Amino acid sequence: MKLFSRKLVDFIRATYGTNDYIPLHAPIFGSKEKEYVIDAIDSTFVSTVGSYVTAFEKSVARYTGSKFAIATVNGTSALHSALIASKVQLNDEVITQSLTFVATSNAIRYCGAHPIFVDVAKDTMGMSPTSLMQFLHDFAELRDDGLCWNKKTKRIIRACIPMHSLGHPAEVDKIQELCSLYNIKLIEDSAESLGSFYKGKHTGSYGESSIISFNGNKIITCGGGGMVLTNSATIDKKVRHITTTAKDTHSWVFSHSEIGYNYRLPNINAALGCAQMEKLDSYVKHKRLLAEKYRKWFLNDERTFMIEPNNSKSNYWFNAFYSKDKIERDYILEYTNNNGVMTRPFWTPMHNLPMYNACQKTKMDNTNWLYEHLVCIPSSVIK
Ligand SMILES: Cc1ncc(COP(=O)(O)O)c(C=O)c1O
Numbered sequence: 001m002k003l004f005s006r007k008l009v010d011f012i013r014a015t016y017g018t019n020d021y022i023p024l025h026a027p028i029f030g031s032k033e034k035e036y037v038i039d040a041i042d043s044t045f046v047s048t049v050g051s052y053v054t055a056f057e058k059s060v061a062r063y064t065g066s067k068f069a070i071a072t073v074n075g076t077s078a079l080h081s082a083l084i085a086s087k088v089q090l091n092d093e094v095i096t097q098s099l100t101f102v103a104t105s106n107a108i109r110y111c112g113a114h115p116i117f118v119d120v121a122k123d124t125m126g127m128s129p130t131s132l133m134q135f136l137h138d139f140a141e142l143r144d145d146g147l148c149w150n151k152k153t154k155r156i157i158r159a160c161i162p163m164h165s166l167g168h169p170a171e172v173d174k175i176q177e178l179c180s181l182y183n184i185k186l187i188e189d190s191a192e193s194l195g196s197f198y199k200g201k202h203t204g205s206y207g208e209s210s211i212i213s214f215n216g217n218k219i220i221t222c223g224g225g226g227m228v229l230t231n232s233a234t235i236d237k238k239v240r241h242i243t244t245t246a247k248d249t250h251s252w253v254f255s256h257s258e259i260g261y262n263y264r265l266p267n268i269n270a271a272l273g274c275a276q277m278e279k280l281d282s283y284v285k286h287k288r289l290l291a292e293k294y295r296k297w298f299l300n301d302e303r304t305f306m307i308e309p310n311n312s313k314s315n316y317w318f319n320a321f322y323s324k325d326k327i328e329r330d331y332i333l334e335y336t337n338n339n340g341v342m343t344r345p346f347w348t349p350m351h352n353l354p355m356y357n358a359c360q361k362t363k364m365d366n367t368n369w370l371y372e373h374l375v376c377i378p379s380s381v382i383k
């Protein structure tokens with residue numbers, strides 16, 4: 001493993017053409033970003049009202065093929081708002097995958113609902129339709145009231161959030177079928193998958209709504225930012241309302257019809273987002289070229305490079321490979337990070353975190369296997 005680690009570091013250094021520190025994912029900014037941000041400053045509209053917010057929403061809606069897009073301060077607030085708009089309430093349950101970033105589960109808890117964790121599929125790293133089907137078969141019951149009840153906990157299973165891991169699309173059409181069979185609302189966590197398509201449709205197009213993150217480590221960034229996407233005018237209206245402190249529309253009266261949130265994206269961040277959107281196609285192209293370089297390099301090694309799943313075109317947000325076991329994984333992580341090349345494992349699965357380890361869950365064979373084997377390697381666009 002020492003030889004492999006050294007060869008990997010050499011290859012990554014040669015690919016990026018530098019002896020400097022190589023991060024996992026760094027943003028790239030050019031003159032357009034500066035121009036638009038300065039323009040936003042000059043306009044004095046730096047907060048949540050301004051032309052860049054609208055332009056950014058329109059641009060993302062056009063790119064993803066969504067009817068509506070609502071810009072928020074980050075992906076987590078987008079998830080929280082999408083759950084509220086799908087009427088997830090206190091003591092409801094929401095099915096998600098254990099192998100996800102903690103924001104997915106946290107947003108469920110922000111609503112006072114309880115996450116249920118199902119396993120992921122090994123080839124997509126996204127929610128496994130088989131694991132979901134097994135869980136629903138064993139525990140879910142669609143009653144005469146039209147709601148899906150959990151026979152074990154006696155709570156309503158209101159929604160399901162699959163996540164497109166590392167940018168690779170999950171088999172979301174199968175998940176959609178199961179959700180509609182049980183009358184469960186589908187919300188896609190597409191935080192990492194802007195620019196990824198499944199069966200010709202952008203990720204996020206299969207749910208009642210979906211969300212994107214524009215955090216600094218994502219394929220494009222606003223510094224911090226998020227978006228809710230939906231084809232439903234009702235969801236759009238609700239998300240716009242609650243993310244703007246639920247303020248009733250009026251020129252000067254400040255009145256609020258429910259508890260809302262200060263979740264709208266500032267214009268200054270949206271300006272950055274508008275400039276970044278102009279580069280998205282080129283970033284996807286360059287990231288796919290980088291992934292192809294990695295794929296070819298791994299052909300000469302016994303370890304497997306993670307390629308895009310069937311029926312999908314991935315943005316390859318994070319490139320990753322499978323080490324032989326956890327001992328090797330830890331050695332590689334230690335060696336590469338000590339030698340100026342940033343790598344990292346998957347997130348600790350949710351069912352192993354203290355605040356979520358008592359939640360209902362299925363068998364976690366693939367989740368545990370992926371957590372123990374996967375290593376993420378530098379994936380920034382090469383300038
Ligand atoms: C899968 C997933 N969901 C949600 C989020 C939350 O997004 P943000 O960091 O913009 O709040 C992220 C990323 O950061 C993510 O990777």
